[in-house]
Amino acid sequence: MKRKPSPKAIGAFVTVATILLVGMVLFFGSTSLLTKSERFILFFDQSVNGLAAGSSVKFRGVPVGSVERILIRADGQRSRSTAIPVIIKLDRSRLERDLGVAEASFSAETIHESIEAGLVAQLNLESLITGQLFVEFSFEPGALPDWRPHLEKVNGMLEIPTLGSPLDEITTKAVKLISNFGEIDVERLNESVNVALENLAIVLEGIDSEGISQSIISAAGDVRALVQSEDFKETIIAAKEAFETIDATVQTFNLEQGPLAETMASWTGQFDKTMAGLDRLVSESSDLISPESDLRYEFETTLRELGRAAKSVRLLVDYIERNPNALLTGRPEDE
Incomplete structure (x- = not known):
C-alpha cells in the first residue's frame, strides 16, 4: 500500500526552493544573470x-x-x-x-x-x-x-x-637595438682602444713636464735677476745721461730747419718709442716675477694643475692596461 506524499513536506520543499531562488537572484543580481x-x-x-x-x-x-x-x-x-x-x-x-x-x-x-x-x-x-x-x-x-x-x-x-x-x-626598436649591439666586434674595439691608450701613454711619457716647469721657472728667475741687477740699472742710467748729453749738444745747431732738423726729429721720436717700450718691459717683468703678483700665482697654479692632470692620465692608462674591460663594465665599487 503506497504512502501518500505529506503536504507538509511538499510545502517545506517549495518554501526552501523559493528562498534559495530569491537568494540566488539577490546574490547574482549584479552579475550576468541580470546584466545586459x-x-x-x-x-x-x-x-x-x-x-x-x-x-x-x-x-x-x-x-x-x-x-x-x-x-x-x-x-x-x-x-x-x-x-x-x-x-x-x-x-x-x-x-x-x-x-x-x-x-x-x-x-x-x-x-x-x-x-x-x-x-x-x-x-x-x-x-x-x-x-x-x-x-x-x-x-x-x-x-x-x-x-x-x-x-x-x-x-x-x-x-x-x-x-x-x-x-x-x-x-x-628594442629588437633592432639588441641586434645592432650583437653586431659590434667587441674584441676588435677592445684592441683598438688598447692601441690608442698605449700610444697616448707613450706620448705622455715623452713629455718632460717637470723639465718644462723648471725651464720656465729658471727663465723667470733669470729675467728677475737681470732686471734687479746693478749692471742693468747702471746701463739704463748711462743711456739716459748719454741721450741728455746728445740733446744738449744738438741745441747749438739749427734744429728748426734743414736736414739736421729732420734727422734729429726722427731720432727723437724713435728714442721716445724705445724708452716707452723699455718702461713697459720693465714694468711687466716686475709684475711677472714679483712673489705677490697675481700673474705669477696663476702661472704657478696652472703649472701645478698640468702636472696633476698628466699624473692622472698616466694612472688612468695604467689602470686600463691592467683592466681593459673597465671601458665597458666601469670601475668596481670596491676599488
Whole structure:
C-alpha cells in the first residue's frame, strides 16, 4: 500500500526552493544573470600575448566591458586573414545607467556610423610588471582609410576595426637595438682602444713636464735677476745721461730747419718709442716675477694643475692596461 506524499513536506520543499531562488537572484543580481551585454569581435594582426579572458575593455580609460574569448580563427573569417579574433563583451547596463549611453547606440546602424567617425580598438599595457594587456576604444578619424573587414559574412557579431599597438613599435626598436649591439666586434674595439691608450701613454711619457716647469721657472728667475741687477740699472742710467748729453749738444745747431732738423726729429721720436717700450718691459717683468703678483700665482697654479692632470692620465692608462674591460663594465665599487 503506497504512502501518500505529506503536504507538509511538499510545502517545506517549495518554501526552501523559493528562498534559495530569491537568494540566488539577490546574490547574482549584479552579475550576468541580470546584466545586459553586447558582444563584438575584434581582429588583431599583432601578438596578443598578455591578453586573456577577463581582461579589461575600456573607452579612453573608463571600464566598459571585458574580453570574453580569444580564438585562433572565427566563423566567416577571410581565408587569407591571419589576424587573431578576440570576442569582447560590453556591459550595456553600466553604459546606460552610469555613462548615459542611449540604448539606440548599440544598434548596427549606430555602430557603423561610429566606425565611419573613427571608432577603433587598440591593445594597451595594463601593467608594466606583469605585461598584462587590455583593449581600449577611442576615436581616431582618418586613422584607417583603407580598412577592410576580416569577416566575409556576419556571424551575429559586429566587427570593430583595430589599430596597431605602440607596443609593437617599441618591441621592434628594442629588437633592432639588441641586434645592432650583437653586431659590434667587441674584441676588435677592445684592441683598438688598447692601441690608442698605449700610444697616448707613450706620448705622455715623452713629455718632460717637470723639465718644462723648471725651464720656465729658471727663465723667470733669470729675467728677475737681470732686471734687479746693478749692471742693468747702471746701463739704463748711462743711456739716459748719454741721450741728455746728445740733446744738449744738438741745441747749438739749427734744429728748426734743414736736414739736421729732420734727422734729429726722427731720432727723437724713435728714442721716445724705445724708452716707452723699455718702461713697459720693465714694468711687466716686475709684475711677472714679483712673489705677490697675481700673474705669477696663476702661472704657478696652472703649472701645478698640468702636472696633476698628466699624473692622472698616466694612472688612468695604467689602470686600463691592467683592466681593459673597465671601458665597458666601469670601475668596481670596491676599488
